Amino acid sequence: MSESSEVKTFQPLGQFTLPPTPADETIRRFAGDLWRTLRRETEDPFISDDSLRVATKRKLNRIVPPPACGPLLAEMHATFDQWSRDPEPIHWMQLVVLPPCDHNHIVSTWAKQAGHTIVEAPERAVILNGSEDISLPEIEGDGVVVIPRLEDWFIRHRNGLRLLRRLLDRLAMLERHCVIGCNSWAWGYLEKIVGADLVLPVGVTLQAFDADRLFAWFTELVESGVAEGKIFRLTTTGEDIFARHSDGESANSEFLTTLAARSLGVPWVAWHLWRSSLRVAPKDNQKIAKQFPDEEALWVAQLDDFHLPKNHVSNALLALHALLLHNSLTADELSIVLPSVDESNLLVALVAAEFVERDGDAFYCSPTAYPTIRQALADAGFPLDRL
C-alpha cells in the first residue's frame, strides 16, 4: 500500500499546508485576462473545448459519483475512534474545523455512521424570534455527543451570538465526550468575537489534499464508478491524467498539482472543479476515434477561472462573506445580517454568475467558486478563515 492510500488522521489547526502552485500556473494567473486570451489564441490544443460536450449532471454523477468527501470519513474514524472509547480522556471535547462549502456534512455523516448523538442547532427562525429564555438543546447524558455545525447557530446575529455564549458556558462544564464541528470561517469569527478558543480545545483539521492525495482518491473513484476502463485525457495535450509509472506513482501529475493548488487543498472543492472540467466527445468525432481506437476517452478541459461581476463588488463580497460564515442563508436571513438596504437582485446575479448555489430557499457559496471568493475577500481586506 502506498503512503497516499494509507488512512491519515486529522492534524492540529495551524498545520494545514496549502499545496504548492506550479510556477507556470502562478505566472498565468498573475498575467490576467489579456495574457490568458493571447495564450489561448496562440496555443494549439490537442482537441478544442468547443468540439466537446459538457456532461450532464446525471452522467457526471455516474462517472464520478458523490460524495465529495473522499477518505475523510475514514480519517475521522481513525482520529476519534480511540478517544471516543476512552472513559476518562484528557479532553472531553474535540473541535473539528473544516473548510467551508462542505455539502456532505462530514461531521454529521461520521456521527451517524458511528452511532453518536447529534445535537442540531435550533431553527434560525426560533433564534431570531427568541429572547433570553430560548432553551438550549439537551447535551447531558452518556456516549459521544456531536454538535456538527456551530455556524448553523446564526452566529452573526445578536440572538445567535447570545445563544452561542450560553452553549459555550454549558460545554465548559460538560464531562462527556463531545465533538464540535465548525467551518473555518465561522471558527475564525468565533475565536475573536466570543473567545471560543478559550473554552474549546485546539481544533483538528484535515490534511490538505495535494496532487498525490487527489491522485489516490480520484483513481479509486473512477475505478469504482461506471468510468472504469475510461481514459481521462487532457484536452490540451491528450495525456492521460491517471497514467502511472511502473512503480504505481502518478506519471502525469501536472494537472492534479494545479488542481490541488487551485482548490486550496480542499477535497470537495477539487472534486467539484474536476467534475466541472469533464467533457464528453461527440459520437461522430472521427479524429478521436482514429487516434484512440480501442478506448473510450473522457476529456478534461482547462480549469475555469471565475470573475466577480464588476458592478456592486463590495456588496457582493459582503453577501459572500456572510454566506461563508453561516454555511447557508435564506434571502431574508441574509438581509438581516447584511448592512445594505439596496441590491435586492444581488443574490440572483450571484447565482447567475455561479458564485452562489440555491437549494430550496437556502443559498450557499459554490465550491467551484470558493477559491476565487476567498481571494477576492482577501484582496478586499476581509477577515479570513484560519486552518
Added chain:
Amino acid sequence: MQNESSEAIDTQQATAMATNTVADGANVVGAANDVAKDAATAAANQSGKSSSKASDEAVQLINDWQDISLLQIAVIVVGVLVTIAIIRRLLPFLAERGPSQLRLYLLAAVPIIRLLLMTLAVVWIIPIVFNVTFQNFLVIAGGASVAIGFAFKDYVSSLIAGLVAVFERPYRPGDWVRIHGDYGEVQSVGLRAITIRTPADDIVTVPHLYMWQNNVSNSNDGARTLMCIADFYVHPDHDAAALRGALRDVVMTSAYLEYDKPVLVVMSEEPWGSHYKVKAYPFDMRDQFMFITDLSVRGKEAIAEIGATEVTSPYTAIEKTDSPPSMTF
C-alpha cells in the same frame, strides 16, 4: 733642494687648478639660478593668466546661449512631466483596482516618485543652463535669498514644508486627516499643498505651510483602518449593563468589523442622560461611514429591545412670520 722646488711648483699648479674648478662651479650655479628665475617668472605669469581666466568664468553665471541646448532642456522637462503625469494616474488606478493591502503603499509612492523625478530634472538641467562654480553658487544663493525673502516667502515655506512632509509623513495619500477643521481623505500630496476630499465630496486644498504652526490630526497614519465612534444618547432610566452588552454585540455582529482590533463600549453620565460611545475598527477605512451607520441603525434596535429610550435635545422652532424679512439699503 731641487726636489723641494719641484714639489712647490706642483703645489702651486694644483692650487691653481683647484681655483679654476671652483670658479667653474660658481658659474654653473649662477646659470642654474638664472634658469630657476626664468621658470618662476614664467610660472607666475601663467598663474596670473589662469586666475584671471577663472575670475572671468566666475562672473559668467549663465553659459553662452550657443552652448545651451534648448531642445535638450525641453526633452527633459517634457519627459519628466509626462512621466509624473503617468505615475499620478497609474498608481492611483492600480491602487483602486489592486489588493486592498497595497493601496496605501501605492498611493504613498506618488509624491516620493514625483519629488525624485523633479530633483533629477533640476540636477540635469542646471549644468546645461548655468556655469556651475562655487562662486556662482554663492552669487545665486545670495540673490535668490533676497528675492525669496521678499516675494516668495510663503510659497517657498510651503515648498520646504512639502519636502519635510514627504519624509516626515504627517500625511500620505489615502490617509484620513483633519487639518484646520477640514476632515477628509488625502487625495494627493503636492510640493506646495495637499488636496483632501471631504465626505461631502468637496476638494479642499491645504498648503503645507499649515503644518508649521497647526495640528494635523491623522486618523489612520498609514494603517488600513481607523477607529470609528457611534454615539448613543439614552434616558438614564435603563439597565446600563444590559445595554452595554447589547451594544457590544451590535458591534461584534457588524459585517464591517475588523476582528483583530479592540471593541470598546464606554459610557458617561451627562446631566441630560447617558452617553454611550461605541468604538471599533472597520477592516477597510473607506467603509467608516457605512460602519457607523450600521452601528447606529442596529444600536437603535438594541436600545429599543431592552426597553431604553433615546433622548434628544429640545428642539427650538424658528419663529415664522407672515411678512417677508425687511431689507434695508
